[in-house]
Amino acid sequence: MLTSVAHHRERLKVGDHPHFISGKWIAGEGESYEQIHPSTNEVVAVFPEGDAEVVNAAVLSARKAFDEGPWPRMGARERKKILQKFVEAISAEAEDLGYLQTLDNGLPINFSLNTRVSALTASDIFDHYAGWIDKINGETYPQYTDTVNLHYHTYREPVGVVGAILPWNAPMMMFALKVAPALATGCTVVLKPSELSGICVNRLTRIVAESDLPDGVFNLVNGGPATGRAIVEHPGVDKITFTGSRAVGEWIMAEGAKTMKRVTLELGGKSAALIFPDARSVETAAKTVMGLCSTFLSGQVCSTQTRAIVHKSIVDDVLRYAREQVDTVKFGDPFDMATTSAPIISKRQAEKIMNYIRIGQEEGAELVFGGDCPGGDLSEGNWINPTLFAGVDNKMRIAQEEIFGPVLSVISFETEEEAIALANDSIYGLAGGLYTADLSRAFRVAKKMKTGAVGINGYSVMPNSPAGGVKQSGLGREGGWSTIEAFTELKTLMFNLDA
Incomplete structure (x- = not known):
């Protein structure tokens, strides 16, 4: 029998795993669930189950932060400074985060510390998207006809409140791939980690909590499929970014269509x-x-x-x-x-x-x-x-x-x-x-x-190259400029210079 992994929990100071809503840690008063380590099938963590009421509170927090808060309207320089601090903070905790990820899903520690799913890669992803913040621009178009003195200009606006639903297998990398571009473009976020691997995401959320990010811009809700459904169904969410099974992706498309939610879906493969x-x-x-x-x-x-x-x-x-x-x-x-x-x-x-x-x-x-x-x-x-x-x-x-x-x-x-x-x-x-x-x-x-x-x-x-699927492997791309496009809406301004 393998040695228990529980002692790593104590060494890494793994404690409670509350929700994080509007800048505050919320313990949760309802149901809870256990996270099981796959190498030994022993319990390594207990999480509160986010019900519809908790999800609603998180979405309202993100909605208020987007509609009324400073984040979407903040200057590129100031927003960039905040995200660059995430880069430093994640890098500083890279080793502990790697061990927490192995405590989450059993990924061998050598891979958790040193490969594309490591905390250092997550840091690189935040660095990449922080670099885009002052380069998100639109285009100007030449006057099309002499009969009307109309001139056209486009620019990109943040899409709004983003519901981000993570898979269990690469929680740190996926956290970064979904949160970094959302924040870089001025969106606000309601994030749900997988119920199978929420420990390192909780630690990443503590980095967010200690940052200068305005309250409500980032919210964490723990839970299983019902929690994910509540996020997708909520009318206050403008976009869903999801990585997981094809079946769930199909349901998200159908449900999201009711409110015309934007979706990025990275689904299954048989490559x-x-x-x-x-x-x-x-x-x-x-x-x-x-x-x-x-x-x-x-x-x-x-x-x-x-x-x-x-x-x-x-x-x-x-x-x-x-x-x-x-x-x-x-x-x-x-x-x-x-x-x-x-x-x-x-x-x-x-x-x-x-x-x-x-x-x-x-x-x-x-x-x-x-x-x-x-x-x-x-x-x-x-x-x-x-x-x-x-x-x-x-x-x-x-x-x-x-x-x-x-x-x-x-x-x-x-x-x-x-x-x-x-x-x-x-x-x-x-x-x-x-x-x-x-x-x-x-x-x-x-x-x-x-x-x-x-x-x-x-x-x-x-981080700087797009990846994603065609056919039933999904919609959209993650990585590079393509993700900036996915988290923004293109607005066209028409100027009549004869008016």
């Missing part, structure tokens, strides 16, 4: 990695793709490339290299720097993954390795061994449905056109990849892949 025989290193390609499923969050990332579309001449090589990669995987204490892979976030999700593995076998796919749980000292947690299927038909459920776990499907192809068709034969389109040394092929294939982003010989996201 494809195309491995051509002319890849610079088939070994590197195979181990990279398998590693995305077997290490880090164990495939519990929507952008994970869970379909390896491999030229038939190198399938055996890819399977061999994938096994070699999995041999390097180390389960265990998430706070051990040597641990490579996270547990599955909940028992319910682990059961769902195991059911998909059974479905894959029933559909006739070849289970090359994995498909079971490690047991032994890990038996109290939600651990599943990295799993590889070969001989997968792209019509199988394991190739079409998002499993959100350490399962990779290998699908073979013969021609470039077939590879592209297989990659595009999906309701999703989030984060494709391709491996080839042929620059012409890389450009040609990437343009034909129906996905929001394509990584050529590698994949990562950065």
Whole structure:
């Protein structure tokens, strides 16, 4: 059995987790819920459940701060100074925040401290959007006709009150991706962390509470699905930014349409990695793709490339290299720097993954390795061994449905056109990849892949580049100027100079 993670709670001084509304901490008097650590299934925190009344108070606070407060009307210089202090404060607490994130979701500490989901990345995101504040501008247009002396000018206004709903798997990065651009553009925020990982978001909120941000500009409400529904349904919310499942995203679009809410949705994925025989290193390609499923969050990332579309001449090589990669995987204490892979976030999700593995076998796919749980000292947690299927038909459920776990499907192809068709034969389109040394092929294939982003010989996201999905992987983009556009409305002024 793994050692209890509870002592990290005491060491990190994890206390109560109240709501934060209108500049005040609100304990909550109603229902509460427990947060369970996935490596051992022990309770690590208790949160108050934000009901409709709490959500209403938070929205009214944000509404008043937007309609009457100084934040949307504040000069760019002054707003920028406030956000730049967030950059410094998050960086100063980066190590503790990393450990808190591992206490939240079981992400191995080495990744929590040092990768794109670390506090330092969150700090970089705030820095990036602080830099945009004095550069958010409109355009002027030439006089269109001599018959009327009309001149046109546009500028960008903040969209209003933003309801931000976070996923559990990267709470710090997602906090920054949603809050930083909202604040940079002059919006006010009501944020709900995932009920599965709210500890580090609570600590980030304490950084906000200690800042010079005016009361009501940022509000935190803890809770589960009912709390999220109350935020989406509230008529005082102008925009929803959500990262999570496709099913919930569909509901948000339908519900938000009733009040014409603006939406940014980053949803599911069943991304494809195309491995051509002319890849610079088939070994590197195979181990990279398998590693995305077997290490880090164990495939519990929507952008994970869970379909390896491999030229038939190198399938055996890819399977061999994938096994070699999995041999390097180390389960265990998430706070051990040597641990490579996270547990599955909940028992319910682990059961769902195991059911998909059974479905894959029933559909006739070849289970090359994995498909079971490690047991032994890990038996109290939600651990599943990295799993590889070969001989997968792209019509199988394991190739079409998002499993959100350490399962990779290998699908073979013969021609470039077939590879592209297989990659595009999906309701999703989030984060494709391709491996080839042929620059012409890389450009040609990437343009034909129906996905929001394509990584050529590698994949990562950065604060200044947009990422997001097409088809049922979502709407909108997060990152760079595209996010500034998403949190603003474009207003056109028409000047009649003959009046």
